[in-house]
Amino acid sequence: MSMQTNLFINGEYRPSSSGETLSVHNPSDDSLVTDKVQVASEKDIDDAVAGAKAAFPKWRETAGHKRAAIMLKFADLLEKNVDKLAKLESMAMGQPITVAKAMIKGPAALWRYYAGYAGKVSGETFPPDEDGTYKIVQYEPLGVCAGICAWNGTHVLAAWKMAPAMAAGNTFILKTSEKSPLAAAAYGDLLNEAGFPPGVINIVTGAGPVGSLLASHMDIAKIAFTGSAPAGRAVMQASAKSNMKIVSLELGGKxxxxxxxxxxxxxxxxxxxxxxxxxxxxxxxxxxxxxxxxxxxxxxxxxxxxxxxxxxxxxxxxxxxxxxxxxxxxxxxxxxxxxxxxxxxxxxxxxxxxxxxxxxxxxxxxxxxxxxxxxxxxxxxxxxxxxxxxxxxxxxxxxxxxxxxxxxxxxxxxxxxxxxxxxxxxxxxxxxxxxxxNSAFNTSPQTPFGGYKQSGIGRESGPEGIKGYLQPKTIHINMNVPPRK
Known part of the structure; x- marks a missing residue:
């Protein structure tokens, strides 16, 4: 079957500027699926960040109902293309086709859930009382955000990261796992068809070095990582050594x-x-x-x-x-x-x-x-x-x-x-x-997901999920200034 292997940057598919590629083998029989998956270079990451940064001002100002409509259409397109996406996921990492389909339909619900938040992020106000200060707290998007997905549930992890970021008004760069890059690579056409402006969502592929480029980038405001504990520590270290970007981690479990x-x-x-x-x-x-x-x-x-x-x-x-x-x-x-x-x-x-x-x-x-x-x-x-x-x-x-x-x-x-x-x-x-x-735990769009101890920091899904892509701004107004004469 035909498959997309290019990077999706600023609304367009393109090959890696370095020419580096990686191979994907079908784990059911070791057969080669493709050896043409493009690996993002440092220049490619810089281009993706630049595109996302340029797209941010207009996207954050886009009316909430318009952002919601685009998100809802993307959810519809996920379901419409479920057979193709599931086959690509199954070929790459061996997921049974029935499981792969379920792991696409679930994320469609997540996109619809967060579409309901677009334009509904409210703030707080507090009266002057004795201090004579009227207080406002407003919640603003962070800017350019990035996500790194593990290979075991690409669509779920991508939705947990991208959907709340979109609802909050951020722009995004998603790095898929080198083990399961094919289905998410197909997102580009769906994102364009849904109506996302160029640069709002970018999809790149590669192994650890590409993730390191994102974690250390000076123009990325937040990175959300799902993967192993050692890799999560590396993401935190890269953040600390660069611009102290916000980090959320969903790591392992026993x-x-x-x-x-x-x-x-x-x-x-x-x-x-x-x-x-x-x-x-x-x-x-x-x-x-x-x-x-x-x-x-x-x-x-x-x-x-x-x-x-x-x-x-x-x-x-x-x-x-x-x-x-x-x-x-x-x-x-x-x-x-x-x-x-x-x-x-x-x-x-x-x-x-x-x-x-x-x-x-x-x-x-x-x-x-x-x-x-x-x-x-x-x-x-x-x-x-x-x-x-x-x-x-x-x-x-x-x-x-x-x-x-x-x-x-x-x-x-x-x-x-x-x-x-x-x-x-x-x-x-x-x-x-x-x-x-009395049941194996199942995730839900309405409830937060994350861990204690070395299983990570931060939460994805539910109301907590969108909070991770917002920053509060406090504004104090002195109400005791006398009128000008």
Whole structure:
């Protein structure tokens, strides 16, 4: 199929000024998809920033209902082109086509949600009282903003970053991951068709060095990053060394699932297996540490083993509609996950099911369950980002909370119990930015998403999402100045 591989800068597609390209291989069979994806050079980034900077004054002054109409049309175009975009995403990083479609339709809802904010950003006023000063607080766009996306959910991450920025009146430069650049590269035509003026949104591609150019650029006011903790630290350092730009980070997770004795067993098993394995476990807030109360442990372990074995049968060609689980994103990610599996075997960690590669071609990994790894084992402490969970038991609520919080991460968590009082009590004590009760956590346009501790800073989605693209300005008016004579 035809695909766009150029950069989208100032409303036009163009090749990299350096001539550098990168290759994309289909992870299901290692076949070459394209070797012509253009890598942005420093000049290309400077051009994108210059275009965004020139477009900013007019875009911020565009009436809110006009900005909203453009955003709504773009959402419509995402849905209209869902088949093509999903196929491009699936070819690049192995997402099953059904999952890829869902991860485009969800972002369309995000664009519509934030379109509702355009023109509705209000301020505050305070009366003079005794000080004789009338006080105004108004909220203004930041200017040129940038976003760096991880590869596991390009459209969701792009919408979290671009949609609130647009509603607030900013302009934007989006860098996609080198692992999954194709679907977002197709945005350019859709952005033009929707009516975004040239320079308002720019799409560039490349690996870490391109992200570094954005993070260190003196004319970018904010950068929103989704990715690994080490890369997030590098973004913060680059910001500090350049213009102290605002930084928001959504980093990794090693999220716990707490299953109490009174939990509905089938529901808990379904959400910690079938739902966990969507996108082959490549979801940052997926609960990969499963903590089960001792009274239910034997039944849970038997049931989850069966569920993972059934999931293995549904893993296959991501281009087929009946495939539930696909390969990992590329060879590098495959080798990383396999290193965890091999390391666990060397440590003597018990493997309940899986624990090896699947098939001779592609980057498929068997859905895997480890039992009772040591608390210091890497498969228990580190983010694997694959179809792998570790199961341990606990005695009581106090121990469950202690185990849940024994991590440097704090992105997601889930609690399974029939006691709603306990569910809310435990949710309040878990050190994480999101909690799902009796369900794997699902994001929503209306609620903020982000983490505690080393899972990041700032929030995306919901009302908090647009606040991240606004800056308050305080104006004081002295009301006691006597009239001129």
């Amino acid at each position: 999220s716990p699932a707490l299953i109490f004795d009174d939990a509905e067993l089938d529901n808990a098993v379904s959400h910690t297996s079938t739902n966990f394995l969507r996108n082959s476990g490549q979801i940052c807030f997926a609960s990969s540490r499963v903590l089960v109360q001792e009274g239910l442990a034997d039944k849970y372990i038997e049931a989850v083993k069966k569920s993972f074995e059934e999931a293995d049968k549904k893993m296959g060609d991501p281009s087929l509609d009946d495939t539930a689980y696909g390969p990992l994103a590329d060879k590098k990610q495959f080798e990383r996950v396999m290193s965890f599996l091999h390391g666990a075997r060397e440590e003597g960690v018990q493997v309940l099911v899986g624990g090896d590669r699947k098939g001779e071609k592609g980057t498929y990994v068997q859905p895997t369950v480890f039992l009772n790894p040591d608390l210091k084992s890497k498969v228990y402490t580190d983010e694997i980002f694959g179809p792998v969970i570790s199961v341990r038991t606990f005695k009581d609520e106090e121990e469950a909370i202690q185990l849940a919080n024994d991590t440097t991460y704090g992105l997601g968590s889930t609690v399974y119990t029939s006691d709603i009082a306990r569910a809310l009590r435990v949710a309040g004590k878990i050190e994480a930015g999101t909690v799902g009760i």
